[in-house]
Amino acid sequence: MAPIQLLLVSVALSGLAALGSLLAGRSESSAIRIAGIGGLLAAVAGILAGASVLGGQVAVLDVPSPFPFAHFVLRLDPLSGLLLVVISALAAVVSIYSLAYVREYGGRGVGAMGFFLNLFVAAMILVVVADNALWFLVFFEMMTLASYFLVIFDQDAEAVSAGFIYFLMAHAGSMAIMAAFFLMANAAGGSFDFAAFRAAHPSEPVASIVFVLALLGFGTKAGMIPLHAWLPRAHPAAPSHASALMSGVMIKIGVFGILKVGVDLLGGGVMWWGILVLTFGVVTSVLAIIYALAERDIKRLLAYSSVENIGIILIGVGTGMIGLAVHQPLIAVLGLMAALYHLLNHAVFKGLLFLGAGSVVYRMHTKDMEKMGGLARTMPWTSLCFLLGAVAVAAIPPLNGFVSEWFTYQALFAAALGGTFLEQFASPIAATALAVTGALAVMCFVKAYGEIFSGASRSRHADQAHEVPAPMVVGMVVLALGCVGLGLAAPVVAPVIGSIAAATLHMPVVVFANGAAVMPGEAAHTSLSTPLIAILLIALAVLPVLISATFKAARAGARRAAAPWACGYLPDSHMAVSANSFAQPIRMFFAPLYAIRRTADTASDHIAHGFGELVAETRRSEPLFDRALVAPVAEAVGGIGHLLQRLQSGNFSTYCLYIVTALLILLLFTLR
Amino acid sequence: MPSLSQFLLALVQALLLFAAAPLLSGILRVLRAKIHTRHGPGVLQDYRDILKLMKRQDVRPPAAGFAFRLMPIIMVATLLTIATGLPIFTRATPIAALGDLVTIIYLFALLRFFFSLAGLDSGSSFAGIGASRELTLGVLVEPMMLLSLFVAALLAGSTNVGAIGAAIAAGHIRSVGAVVLAGVAFAFAAYFELSKLPYDMAEAEQELQEGPLTEYSGPSLAFINWAMALKQLVVIAFFLAVFLPFGSATGLSLPALAIGLLVFILKVGLIIALISLVENSVARTRFRLTSQHTWLGVGIASLAFVFYLAGL
Numbered sequence A: 001m002a003p004i005q006l007l008l009v010s011v012a013l014s015g016l017a018a019l020g021s022l023l024a025g026r027s028e029s030s031a032i033r034i035a036g037i038g039g040l041l042a043a044v045a046g047i048l049a050g051a052s053v054l055g056g057q058v059a060v061l062d063v064p065s066p067f068p069f070a071h072f073v074l075r076l077d078p079l080s081g082l083l084l085v086v087i088s089a090l091a092a093v094v095s096i097y098s099l100a101y102v103r104e105y106g107g108r109g110v111g112a113m114g115f116f117l118n119l120f121v122a123a124m125i126l127v128v129v130a131d132n133a134l135w136f137l138v139f140f141e142m143m144t145l146a147s148y149f150l151v152i153f154d155q156d157a158e159a160v161s162a163g164f165i166y167f168l169m170a171h172a173g174s175m176a177i178m179a180a181f182f183l184m185a186n187a188a189g190g191s192f193d194f195a196a197f198r199a200a201h202p203s204e205p206v207a208s209i210v211f212v213l214a215l216l217g218f219g220t221k222a223g224m225i226p227l228h229a230w231l232p233r234a235h236p237a238a239p240s241h242a243s244a245l246m247s248g249v250m251i252k253i254g255v256f257g258i259l260k261v262g263v264d265l266l267g268g269g270v271m272w273w274g275i276l277v278l279t280f281g282v283v284t285s286v287l288a289i290i291y292a293l294a295e296r297d298i299k300r301l302l303a304y305s306s307v308e309n310i311g312i313i314l315i316g317v318g319t320g321m322i323g324l325a326v327h328q329p330l331i332a333v334l335g336l337m338a339a340l341y342h343l344l345n346h347a348v349f350k351g352l353l354f355l356g357a358g359s360v361v362y363r364m365h366t367k368d369m370e371k372m373g374g375l376a377r378t379m380p381w382t383s384l385c386f387l388l389g390a391v392a393v394a395a396i397p398p399l400n401g402f403v404s405e406w407f408t409y410q411a412l413f414a415a416a417l418g419g420t421f422l423e424q425f426a427s428p429i430a431a432t433a434l435a436v437t438g439a440l441a442v443m444c445f446v447k448a449y450g451e452i453f454s455g456a457s458r459s460r461h462a463d464q465a466h467e468v469p470a471p472m473v474v475g476m477v478v479l480a481l482g483c484v485g486l487g488l489a490a491p492v493v494a495p496v497i498g499s500i501a502a503a504t505l506h507m508p509v510v511v512f513a514n515g516a517a518v519m520p521g522e523a524a525h526t527s528l529s530t531p532l533i534a535i536l537l538i539a540l541a542v543l544p545v546l547i548s549a550t551f552k553a554a555r556a557g558a559r560r561a562a563a564p565w566a567c568g569y570l571p572d573s574h575m576a577v578s579a580n581s582f583a584q585p586i587r588m589f590f591a592p593l594y595a596i597r598r599t600a601d602t603a604s605d606h607i608a609h610g611f612g613e614l615v616a617e618t619r620r621s622e623p624l625f626d627r628a629l630v631a632p633v634a635e636a637v638g639g640i641g642h643l644l645q646r647l648q649s650g651n652f653s654t655y656c657l658y659i660v661t662a663l664l665i666l667l668l669f670t671l672r
Numbered sequence B: 001m002p003s004l005s006q007f008l009l010a011l012v013q014a015l016l017l018f019a020a021a022p023l024l025s026g027i028l029r030v031l032r033a034k035i036h037t038r039h040g041p042g043v044l045q046d047y048r049d050i051l052k053l054m055k056r057q058d059v060r061p062p063a064a065g066f067a068f069r070l071m072p073i074i075m076v077a078t079l080l081t082i083a084t085g086l087p088i089f090t091r092a093t094p095i096a097a098l099g100d101l102v103t104i105i106y107l108f109a110l111l112r113f114f115f116s117l118a119g120l121d122s123g124s125s126f127a128g129i130g131a132s133r134e135l136t137l138g139v140l141v142e143p144m145m146l147l148s149l150f151v152a153a154l155l156a157g158s159t160n161v162g163a164i165g166a167a168i169a170a171g172h173i174r175s176v177g178a179v180v181l182a183g184v185a186f187a188f189a190a191y192f193e194l195s196k197l198p199y200d201m202a203e204a205e206q207e208l209q210e211g212p213l214t215e216y217s218g219p220s221l222a223f224i225n226w227a228m229a230l231k232q233l234v235v236i237a238f239f240l241a242v243f244l245p246f247g248s249a250t251g252l253s254l255p256a257l258a259i260g261l262l263v264f265i266l267k268v269g270l271i272i273a274l275i276s277l278v279e280n281s282v283a284r285t286r287f288r289l290t291s292q293h294t295w296l297g298v299g300i301a302s303l304a305f306v307f308y309l310a311g312l
Helices: A003-023 A028-051 A078-105 A110-129 A133-154 A157-187 A194-200 A204-222 A231-237 A240-265 A271-293 A298-325 A329-364 A380-393 A400-417 A421-453 A460-464 A470-488 A490-505 A530-550 A584-589 A591-647 A652-671 B004-035 B045-054 B066-085 B101-121 B125-156 B161-170 B176-193 B218-243 B254-279 B287-310
Strands: A059-063 A072-076
Touching (some): A003 A028, A003 A072, A003 A078, A028 A078, A072 A078, A072 A110, A078 A329, A110 A240, A133 A194, A133 A240, A157 A240, A194 A240, A204 A240, A204 A271, A231 A298, A240 A271, A240 A298, A240 A490, A271 A591, A298 A329, A298 A421, A329 A400, A329 A460, A329 A470, A329 A490, A380 A400, A380 A421, A400 A421, A400 A470, A400 A490, A400 B101, A400 B125, A421 B101, A530 B066, A584 A591, B004 B066, B045 B218, B066 B218, B101 B125, B161 B218, B176 B218
Antiparallel strands (some): A059 A072
16 A cells, blocks of 8 residues: 555554544453554554654655645655654554553543544654644644543542643643644745645744744653643643553654754754754753652653653754754754664653553552562562563663764764864763763663662552553564664664655665664764674673582572671661662752752742632632623613503503503694 | 684783772772871771671661662672773773663662662661762763763764774874863863862761671672772773773783783872872862862863864
8 A cells, every 4th residue: 555545544544443442442452452452553554654764765645625725635754654654553552552551441431532642643643644734733633632531531639730730731832833733834825735844934034933843842842842831731731541652752743853853844044053952952861861860759750851852852852953954964863863863762662661660550559669679579570570671761871862862972973073173072961961961861860760660669558569460571672673673673773764854864874884884974984883892791791600500519509698788787678778869869969950940839839829819810800790790780670671561550541541652642643 | 793712801900900999999098097107907898897897797787778779789799790890901882782881871870779778778867878879979070971971982982982092092083172172071070070179079087987888798788888988999991991991902912911010000009199198188068069170170071072062
């Protein structure tokens, strides 16, 4: 089938699965099955559709719509193809996972959950392929609303309030995007087609305003600091498989939007756009991971880490846009490629981590890491998958997170060698910030894994936990294999993503791989071979094992001690390092950065408070209207009524008098 | 892809470092005793300790899981992998695909990840605090280390460690001031990685009962002690490869390699004499004041960056 037909099949299947799940709402197990299997089939079609255009072809579908100014145009190019593959792949895994996970929500409307989840996936797919501003906004709104209903699914106070903030900020963002599109449409002579936008070439000030509006609008969706406030509240509130989709792919739509407007529609622009994106990326990545480190709620920690990774992606995007603006194809392609690779990788490992967190919460019924501990013994599969995800997100070789960060460093290095002073100045600073982010991420995920899965258990639930059902394990294992595969197969993956980046930028392809090694361009004097690192790590681990084995006969077998050493005191579970105390040194050394958040939170509190005031004021002004306008009118009408009532006294002789009077008056009229 | 001889050289140098690591810690112990004006054990004492520990029973705390058990092996394997990628006796990296500075820094992160995780996994409070400190030091030192290397790499035009060393040895460097300052900053950062006084925060013996090592015993402890010595040697070799590459072999002929080996031994001897002087003349820094020291290092690295921008 042609790519576009596969795409339509995927969307149709999502729609059918959504409706089927809603209609079968009464019978919960069939609703879960329809939503899960339907979603899986739709995702397979989506993967096939996306993969078939990665090579560089472009497929377009143009159908007339009810509105003469807005054609219904779908366009599959390599960039949207990549996004389509990422969305569909994660949706496939989430669908498998949901087959068991959603049973947790039995009796609370699982049919509706399947409906919104499939609608959410379909909306995301349509957003990335829409090629008309009006339809783009319609699908963008559909995506926001579907995810909003998933956020408030729990219906408790926290979920509703998180959902409200999400709703508010998402629509503020949509407003900025709308304004950007209207400005573009104005420049394109009234057409809302992206094709017309591409051909428009607005003057530089207009283009800059459009870009900044789009950056703010899509940045809100992506969770870019300081527009992130909704994200660490909304993502944890949603059910875990929906959080995986929101953190794994929905926020990437924000990055996609920035690329769409900045690179695809406006064609590059000026250098300060790239510097602006780079600055946002640096600030976002460092601050977000510092905040993540201070969390003890596992899902909030993961949500902040998503913000951090958006920052890393934006560093790549910014570098690419700088390269595009100053016409240095190597820097442009390298930066964009690093960003797209990290976008793909983050979807895989963050999806995995959210599913892992979902599995833990499924058994523990709490998100507080201080109440967990020791789950590696009782949930071995979940533990192993979560560990792979943690190593990947901490950018540790040879897994996938490292490969894309390596390319980000190489892009920054190439930019630092580039011509202009601004590039030479900004890139090494960004690289240093990336290094700090990397070290903090290591600490953050040692803490997350260590507090949940290691050491002694700290609650009764943790003692009694056992492994989650098979579909959930399968979902996690698939993504864990993805982390390993995308890391070790970098020499195969990198050229594909590189060609997508080059096609998006309309620039010549850069050589990214040679044999089993990847490299940043043909002329680079450096390379990286993840397969070789993996082979050496495994082969050299044999050495200590062999040495230990030669002395095996000389020593007694291993034994378990009664308790860890506590200076002669009886150790208890409160002595072990907790999630809070583990991060205490960082809170001490980086106190000013936490102070920023307090200030920012106070500001957002003021905004929330101000909104409350507005509501209260509206309530107070309502009676005012009543008194000034509604009540007098009502009173006047009532008074007239009373006067009229006197006419109808019920006395027969009075009615006779009325008739005689009326006759007399008519007689007088006719005589005149 | 590396040729067979390059691959062999990589393995040989890693194994040589592995074999010599206990000697390094032995020499440091002897020097320490000399400075304290006491007799102390011989230079081979650490080999004897390792041999003895190999024959002792492995006792694990009740909460320990697979992270605790696998850590010593992962630690040795990671350090050996780093050692294969560094240019040690030669100017160029034996395996270029392992010799990128970002790769090396992140392989050290792999080490730190499992070292700290094992501390948490043991369930001991001392090990947990040690783990937290180890990672915090990583956060504080990382900017210094990366920025100083980045400046050197910019001057050499490549992020490959061997290429940077070759450019510095050949004198193809635009600004000498920047490279000297970067070298100072990197040496400072590397000193933190040695876990020596005054910065042995994570394994502080008197304060934290050796931190993440508290609960280890038998062969596991032997491998960790061995790996800690190997880490010191690898960090020294990393510094020498980038900032003091003078005298290393430019080709792969045997005489050149022999001279490279000799020069390497001389340079390491000089460095450990310096290390011994520092570690025996200072007291441990208070942990909460460490950030002041690291900020100084970041300051030096930033100065190197400014010198680079100015071309001084």
